[in-house]
Every structure is written in C-alpha cells, then in structure tokens.
Amino acid sequence: MATKAPVKKTIKRPTVAIMGAGSLATFLAVALDAAGFTIAEIVGRDSPRSLQSARSLATRVGARGVTTRAAALDATLLWFCVPDREIGAAASALGGQFLARKLAGQEALPRFALHSSGALCSSELDPLRPAGVAVASAHPLMTFVGGSQPSLTGVPFALEGDDQAMRVARRIVRELGGESFRLPKARKADYHAWATMTSPLFIAFLVTLEEAAHAAGFTRKDARRKSLPIIRQTLANYARLGPARSFSGPLVRGDAKTVAKHLSTLKRHPGVQEVYVALARAALRGLPVKDRNALKRLVRA
C-alpha cells in the first residue's frame, strides 16, 4: 500500500511578511517556514540588488520576493528585519499607506508588526499604530550570520510593546523553541550593550587574540587552530564551574613580574596592549587575584 507523503501541518497562525533579506531575515524565514508558518512576502528596497536578495530568499520559503513599492503587505504580521537605523523610516513610509488602505475599507492589512532591534523600543513602529497595527520589539539573544542556522532551543527573546503584539510574538517564539521574557523599555539600551558584548565584541576579542599571536610570530590561521582547544575548554569550565573557578594564569597566581613582562613587550603592539590592560582591570574588579596592589599599580586600576 502506498504511503502518503507527510503533509506540513498548518494550524491557524499569523501569515508573515518579512522586510529585509539579510542575516536575521534569512534565519527567520527558514525557521518560520520549517515550523509551518506561511511566509507571504520577503520585501526588499527598490533597488535591483535588494530585489534580487528578496527574491532568492523568497524562493527558499515559497514566498513572493518584492520591493516595498510592489508589496501587497497583506500578511497578518509584518516583521521588520532591517538595520536599526532603517526601522523608523521604513515604518513611517508604510504608516500613511496603511491608514489610507484602512480608511478605504480594505481589511487585508497587517494586524501586528514586530522589529528585532535589541536597543530600540517598539515606539519605532508608532507610525503604524493609527492604522490599528499592534506593535512590539522581539530581540533574540543569538547571533545570525550567513552560512549558519543556529538552534533556537532555549534562546531568550526580549519582548516589549503592545500586549496583543507581544502575545503573538510569544507564541511564535515558543513554536520556534525559544523562551520569551518581558524587557522594560528603560532597560533596552543597557540590555543591548550586554548583548553586543556576548557575541559581536567577543569576536572582536578573538580577533585581538589573533593579533597577539601574530605579534608572537604565528599566522592568524595557525593561531585560530592552536587556540581553539583552550578557548573551548574555558567556555566549558565557565558553564560548569562559573567564572572564579575557571580563572587560571598569572593574575590569579599573583605573578606580577610576568604581567609586567607582558606589558613591556606589548608596548610594540598598542592595540593589543589596550585590550590586555582593559581585561586585566576587569579581572581586578570581578575575579580572585593575588598580589592585588602590585597588579593594580601595573595596570593603573
């Protein structure tokens, strides 16, 4: 007996239009599609390059790839995945159009709009409110880059905005495997400064490591290969033992003369020295060190 191909389960969920076709848009479109959501449109800017990106992402998820001008924008949910600096202008550009459509009695308007900036509040989407659109910000504490599709299992999403829009966002996050929490508007900038240090500036730190290795005569590629075992073990220790018990090296031992030697040789590499000193000061603030006064003098903490 022939077995039927599995049919993708579609329960009553919002249909989604995604504005932008960059890193987050690509991740979300693929993840939402895999979770059974209908992606109606991927909306790009009015330029051939933007349209090309929108079309190629749309093809992957069975959506229409369109420019803002040609978009129907009739999905239930509109998700802005554009750079932070573009969110307000993109919402303003649509606000008037939505209101005109509403006043003309058109019902096929988005009911909800989200953006995913960690730093900006839902008020960036205020221009959509007069058309009856409920708005929220939904920021995943995860990194999305081309060529990697991370799991969202257990990934926190910071939500803030209108109750109705947050309800929809919470449901989507749950279906994608993430965990929502409410973040007050006033804490968003501080929250996002932290978020930026968890991955983007952590990568900047790793690049500084390569610079330090290069100063010691290693190629960057060799430095990456040689340092990954200790980096991985450090992260594993941090997760299992916490920061203090994972802290080894000359500061915890109080080997001030060793630190003095580092600072002296790093004079030839001021960029690396700057990071070294900033991190040594952080260690003096938050980690167990011996011979604290000698170390403090060395890094002028």
Ligand SMILES: NC(=O)c1ccc[n+]([C@@H]2O[C@H](COP(=O)([O-])OP(=O)(O)OC[C@H]3O[C@@H](n4cnc5c(N)ncnc54)[C@H](OP(=O)(O)O)[C@@H]3O)[C@@H](O)[C@H]2O)c1
């Ligand atoms: N990537 C992450 O790890 C991450 C994590 C959490 C939150 N976020 C948030 O996600 C949002 C998007 O970030 P991203 O990293 O995905 O940025 P991105 O990779 O630079 O992509 C931005 C996309 O928006 C498009 N775009 C720009 N202005 C537009 C407009 N006016 N109308 C339509 N499309 C427009 C760009 O297309 P063209 O330039 O080709 O026109 C591009 O496809 C930001 O708010 C960011 O804070 C990102």
